Amino acid sequence: MLLNYSLKMPRAVYGGEDALQHISDLVRSNGARRVAIFTDQGIRACGLLDLPLQLVEATGAEWEILDDLPAEPSYLEVQRLIDQFKAIGADFIIACGGGSVMDTAKLASVLVTDEYGVKELLDAPGRAKKCVPTLLIPTTAGTGAEVTPNAIVAVPEKQLKVGIVNENMIADYVILDARMIRNLPRRIAASTGIDAMAHCIECFTSNKANPFSDLYALEGLDLILNHIERACDDPDALTEKNYMQIAAYYGGLAITASGTTAVHALSYPLGGRYHIAHGVSNAMLLVPVMRFNESACRARLAAVYDRCCHEQTRLRGEEEKSGWVIRRMADIVRHLDIPTSLKEFGITEDDLEDLVTAGMEVRRLLDNNVRPVTAEDARTLYQSIL
Template sequence: MIWDFNFNLPTSIEFGNGKVKNIGKRAKELGGKKALLITDKGLAQTGILQKVTDSLDQEGVNYIVFDEITPNPKDVDCHRAYQQFKDEEIDLLIGLGGGSSMDTAKAIGTLLTHGGELRDRYGFNLLEREITPLICIPTTSGTGSEVTTGSVITDTVTKQKEAILDIRLAPKLAILDPELTLTLPKSITAATGMDALTHAIEAYTSNIAEPISDALSLYSIELIAKYLPLAVENGNDLEGRKNMLVASLIAGMAFNHADLGAVHAMAEPLGGLYDTPHGVANSIFLPHVFEFNIPSNPEKHAIVAEKLGANKEGKTIEETAYEGVVLLKELARKIGIPDFRDLNNINPEDFPFLADGAAVHLCTQTNSRKVTREDYLALFQKTYEAKNTTLI
């Protein structure tokens, strides 16, 4: 664990049922006169978008809706939105939806304030000024993007996911309203919940973890282990939805400071190549990377296993840790996560390309255990041959 650390949370957080009704007032407080509201077509057809626009209308804040967000947001879509709205005198951005909407909002904000090409900003601290003020309203419990200082975008030329990482990307405000997550389908609840769990586990076991990120991660793991199956089973259970939204939020706070690991290093090249939903990709790789990483820090992995429900009585630390692998597979099976080989278009001949991408991914540097390209190639193959229903 790192004991020399800084912890900065530049985003204000409002959490509670019905909080979305405050968006108009908060937009005015941020000086918003004309907002670009960034969402997807699915949400645009629900009452969730209307709750936002009604509040903006009530406070006299003008807005334009851009509802062409897709999963694994693409650089070309961000540039198209920028070209479409750059002359509209936009002074506020609102990201409404999952991580794709919020990451796209950050990317558009980057273009509005810097111009140029997104690829010029991939990496650490390459922004020259803060982006257009941004309010994020998550409607899923998974990404934590509402409190992170990163934006992950698919480069359509290289077929790789790239990241803009800079505190100047941070949203000014995150409004988290559990009621907005009540209509989330089971499959998306499961995938996004496992995304949040991956964030928490990888942040906790990261080689740059520190005390505050550890505390946030452990509480997130505990909440997800208890409430994710309930939220998947009964999406109208507000208690489950509330706890999952908190878990996602604090996991985002944790990994924003401790970073992630090999699960994300594998999942993002997969999403870049196949457009695989990010949460599904994380779910599939999580137990296998967790098992691979145990030798690097058995004690921390055993603590994760306990939070997942492992009983340590009569077991060694290593035995408890390996029970965590079983529990992760059981959880994935219980909530309906598919096996790797059952995803569309997966071709083992692409594994060398995916391993190449994983090996140079930024998250490889902070993985709990040193991992090579050859390790990644073996992990892709092992995951492809495994089944969630086969417990080790």
């Protein structure tokens, strides 16, 4: 029997030198008269909005900035900003920010209606219909939210992060301009970059892996495994930073065609309950989960070695090759100074059972994991990073 798969993606992506210049043309060609610009206050304070704003202004369109958004917002905080957005009557959306900003803008693009809001989409994501075209400009190189049909919000009453998935939320246009991540603090570049690495390796080893997700996941891994350290360490390494933007984009495509697995599943309660940043919790869980999965996906990890390791001396056996890939990921996590213990976030043994219960609820992703994860396994995995 043939495997089923599908892949939907943004209508156009613009990258490379001076890619931001496309903003004016896109505003004009969409006939936009009132542009809603989603961002957050951290990004505005860095001056990252100045050039995009000039380019919108050059078109003569009116614009309004919506920046009252914390990182990793709850669905209530997202709804509050969307209520402001609805009052503007915008006919074009630009998002300039990380995953939190882009996910909010994607939700806004389907929530012009008064019939339902973010809360209702959590229960019935299929209701969403695209109302306003979107241009997403990522300022982190990690989430791939510029590509995916997903928007992730915190649900305080469940103490979980929950993904709303609907293809109507896929962006119309994306701009990848390396200047947007040039001054990204190393700490954020590191955790978001490892998030992209997690997207690629999880999708490549997922039960849902298929030829399209494999293509993007492997290419993304090649870029990340060979360039992430320089991209994070050297503010002037614009080529490597651009590689990370491309890899994050590929990671988003891999998620759209396949799906993440136990790293992201077990990470959700760490974000929802303890407010650990998405990239950080994934980075902490990545290597333990890959070690746990290794015996069930050895050939796949060996294929990652074959594609991504460019050293002169070649390893031969599958076990050696998959060992190399996991060691390489562990080296990256160590080099980039990712926190190593949940204790740094005030989490102790007493929290373990609640974590396990919440993590085991993320069935949508656990079911993609190549090795079944029992509650006992989840406990061992959380314990390994306590």
